[in-house]
Amino acid sequence: MSPRLSADLLLRALAEPTQFLRYTPLQREGVVRFAERANLLAAVAARLPDEPLPSDLRDRLEGATIVAAEHARKLRWELAQLAPVVAGLNVPIVVLKGGAYLCSGLATAQGRMVSDLDLLVAERDLARVEAAMRAAGYQSLSQDAYEESYYRQWMHEVPPLIHPARGTVVDLHHNIAPPVSRVRIDAALLLADAQPLAGPPGYRRLSDPDMVLHLCVHLFHDGELDNGLRELLDLDGMLRAFASAVGFWDRLLARARLLGVERPLYYGIANCRRILDTPLPAAFWAVVRQAAPPEPARRLMLALMRSALLPEQAARPSVTRSLVVQLLFLRAHWLRMPPGMLVRHLLTQVRRRGGFKTKEAAARWAR
Numbered sequence: 053m054s055p056r057l058s059a060d061l062l063l064r065a066l067a068e069p070t071q072f073l074r075y076t077p078l079q080r081e082g083v084v085r086f087a088e089r090a091n092l093l094a095a096v097a098a099r100l101p102d103e104p105l106p107s108d109l110r111d112r113l114e115g116a117t118i119v120a121a122e123h124a125r126k127l128r129w130e131l132a133q134l135a136p137v138v139a140g141l142n143v144p145i146v147v148l149k150g151g152a153y154l155c156s157g158l159a160t161a162q163g164r165m166v167s168d169l170d171l172l173v174a175e176r177d178l179a180r181v182e183a184a185m186r187a188a189g190y191q192s193l194s195q196d197a198y199e200e201s202y203y204r205q206w207m208h209e210v211p212p213l214i215h216p217a218r219g220t221v222v223d224l225h226h227n228i229a230p231p232v233s234r235v236r237i238d239a240a241l242l243l244a245d246a247q248p249l250a251g252p253p254g255y256r257r258l259s260d261p262d263m264v265l266h267l268c269v270h271l272f273h274d275g276e277l278d279n280g281l282r283e284l285l286d287l288d289g290m291l292r293a294f295a296s297a298v299g300f301w302d303r304l305l306a307r308a309r310l311l312g313v314e315r316p317l318y319y320g321i322a323n324c325r326r327i328l329d330t331p332l333p334a335a336f337w338a339v340v341r342q343a344a345p346p347e348p349a350r351r352l353m354l355a356l357m358r359s360a361l362l363p364e365q366a367a368r369p370s371v372t373r374s375l376v377v378q379l380l381f382l383r384a385h386w387l388r389m390p391p392g393m394l395v396r397h398l399l400t401q402v403r404r405r406g407g408f409k410t411k412e413a414a415a416r417w418a419r
Contacts (some may be wrong), residue, residue: 058086063328065083066095066096069099069100088116091165092163092285093112093116094163094165095120096116097116120163127169129218134185135254137187141177141181144177144246145256147257150167151170152249152263153286155249159293160286160290168223170222174243175226182210185222186213189216191215194211194212199211208226208227232389235316235387246259260303261303267320268319271283271287273316281361288324301335318340319353323354323361326358327362357380359372359376360373360376
């Protein structure tokens with residue numbers, strides 16, 4: 053079965069779960085393999101009605117569901133363990149991304165893999181929070197002095213921290229975009245609009261519009277698209293969940309203008325429309341599309357993004373897909389750094405890693 057057909061069948065199964073039960077065995081196998089590559093097999097299982105399945109298929113879906121449930125349990129446990137560590141600091145702690153979706157009870161969190169815990173604090177509080185975490189046993193994952201300097205001087209987060217006993221990785225942010233990037237975001241605006249989060253006390257999450265905008269910035273400016281389809285589904289799920297709130301679409305547009313992220317919002321909305329058929333108000337889309345790049349850049353970018361967002365079935369990516377991913381990776385770095393800094397960084401990466409590698413590829417290389 054062709055990867056394109058498997059992708060289409062997976063998207064249809066996610067949108068209309070009962071369709072999956074009507075697929076032929078060959079079609080179901082193609083969807084399962086594709087979903088496994090996209091880290092979406094548990095999400096497929098979570099959407100299926102409670103009907104009998106062939107034993108081999110049932111076992112694979114149940115296995116993915118158990119793994120996703122364990123991810124969720126570990127994340128909630130880490131939040132509970134971290135709460136008393138930072139409680140005495142009187143610092144607002146905002147949970148980002150998968151942790152926020154899970155603790156907010158969003159439907160998109162059902163069956164979602166959540167590997168790391170992402171947190172946001174004010175830059176003025178960053179050193180105190182990191183010091184408290186280190187005193188509680190967390191250790192830095194930075195590999196050398198260059199990586200340490202790279203994070204602390206240029207990035208919007210400190211080097212990832214891991215608790216050696218629990219094995220949980222925490223990404224501690226002070227912004228959602230690097231301070232040297234072309235997208236300059238005032239993190240104080242995000243923190244000011246954050247709202248209480250269900251779960252362990254003391255945590256907050258971004259407002260509904262800011263959650264959408266953060267995901268758009270992360271997905272289309274960071275260049276890490278290994279889980280791109282999963283995150284696009286997160287975006288689709290949030291838009292559907294928040295759509296019923298009075299004034300949501302107007303607030304989303306207003307926040308995008310205030311934060312200066314109209315272009316990432318365009319890419320998020322455009323890809324949701326093209327790939328997932330996300331329902332949107334016509335007036336909202338008419339405003340959003342004004343932030344699109346001029347032709348032919350718009351058409352080229354959407355084609356590249358679609359190719360990168362839909363993973364391949366094969367364990368090793370094709371030459372074409374590898375080229376597309378590398379181009380978007382380099383584009384993301386162009387957006388994240390001034391030209392001189394970018395050249396120095398890429399040359400250093402070639403020397404340290406033997407080439408331009410995404411974060412996931414670099415992790416595999418390190419092993």
